[in-house]
Amino acid sequence: MKFSLAFIALTASTSAAFQHAPRTPTARPNLTRRNILAGLETAAERVKSAFSAKPAENQAFDKLVKTNFPGAISNKDLVTKVVNVLDGKGFTPANTLLATSFCADELARILEDEFNTVYGHNFNLGGLSGFPFAGNTGFGAMSAHIPDDGFCLLVHAPHVGISKDGVIGKVERSGIALVDNCCGSAIAASNYLKGITDGGAKITPKLQQFSDFQQGAVQELILPFGKRLNEADNRMKELPYALYDSQDILVRDIINTGKKGIKSGLALLGGIQINTGPDTLDYFHPLRFEFYDSEGNMVEDMLSKI
Numbered sequence: 001m002k003f004s005l006a007f008i009a010l011t012a013s014t015s016a017a018f019q020h021a022p023r024t025p026t027a028r029p030n031l032t033r034r035n036i037l038a039g040l041e042t043a044a045e046r047v048k049s050a051f052s053a054k055p056a057e058n059q060a061f062d063k064l065v066k067t068n069f070p071g072a073i074s075n076k077d078l079v080t081k082v083v084n085v086l087d088g089k090g091f092t093p094a095n096t097l098l099a100t101s102f103c104a105d106e107l108a109r110i111l112e113d114e115f116n117t118v119y120g121h122n123f124n125l126g127g128l129s130g131f132p133f134a135g136n137t138g139f140g141a142m143s144a145h146i147p148d149d150g151f152c153l154l155v156h157a158p159h160v161g162i163s164k165d166g167v168i169g170k171v172e173r174s175g176i177a178l179v180d181n182c183c184g185s186a187i188a189a190s191n192y193l194k195g196i197t198d199g200g201a202k203i204t205p206k207l208q209q210f211s212d213f214q215q216g217a218v219q220e221l222i223l224p225f226g227k228r229l230n231e232a233d234n235r236m237k238e239l240p241y242a243l244y245d246s247q248d249i250l251v252r253d254i255i256n257t258g259k260k261g262i263k264s265g266l267a268l269l270g271g272i273q274i275n276t277g278p279d280t281l282d283y284f285h286p287l288r289f290e291f292y293d294s295e296g297n298m299v300e301d302m303l304s305k306i
Helices: 005-017 043-050 059-068 075-087 106-119 135-144 184-197 210-221 223-231 235-257
Strands: 096-101 122-124 151-156 159-161 170-173 176-181 265-275 283-292 298-301
Touching (some): 043 106, 075 106, 075 265, 075 283, 106 122, 106 151, 106 159, 106 265, 135 235, 151 235, 184 210, 184 223, 184 235, 235 265, 235 283
Parallel strands (some): 096 122, 096 151, 151 265, 159 265
């Protein structure tokens, strides 16, 4: 087969076009596999950045929240204190993987985003109402993503809204005139449970439908708390604490099952997210803050430090 000189020249030039020329090394930012900058700012500096554009503290509303939820602190105080405690244990933005188990509601992303600013993108373990639906498989995958010789901060919490006039279970949302339910999944489960305890509803196979299996699971997981919620002075106030008690059992069981995957250590922060309107700070009622060593043993209760 004969080729023209023009064809041979074209082939040679085309081949040369796909040969990589030697590159001069260029300085690159120190990126972790979670696509966050590491080493450029301290954790404390990142906390300051996380809250730089947040609303100022409203003293009257602060008192309202803390009267309804004794023990609650603002997200700003929470993140500042948690980061300070963990900094003393060697947790840094470069060696810490954040894992969360929060509700799917966009309001639950507020605290998540604030911790993201410090530690980078999180591994999501949670689903409706904040239950850890990723389970043992998710925890195992998450553990494999912890930096070598690094740590994990795992934060889990159901959430509840409080409106500017103090109605628990309701919250103002940006761009929506309606003062909306919060948490909608939890309230739906509570209503389902009330229908059973009041004798007006029955458990049906629909709980297991794949198209809504998370909500079905929430409704089943809240069943043991029927009497407690019926006897509560304020059902909406008691609801997130009942959910927390159920989730706390699951989270600690998941940690125990997957503890061999823990590397240098794991900090577990659990509590209640308290969502407020767009013009006020969000709050958190911390109920558990513990440190687990590399063997998965709980070695320090740090709750009193926050």
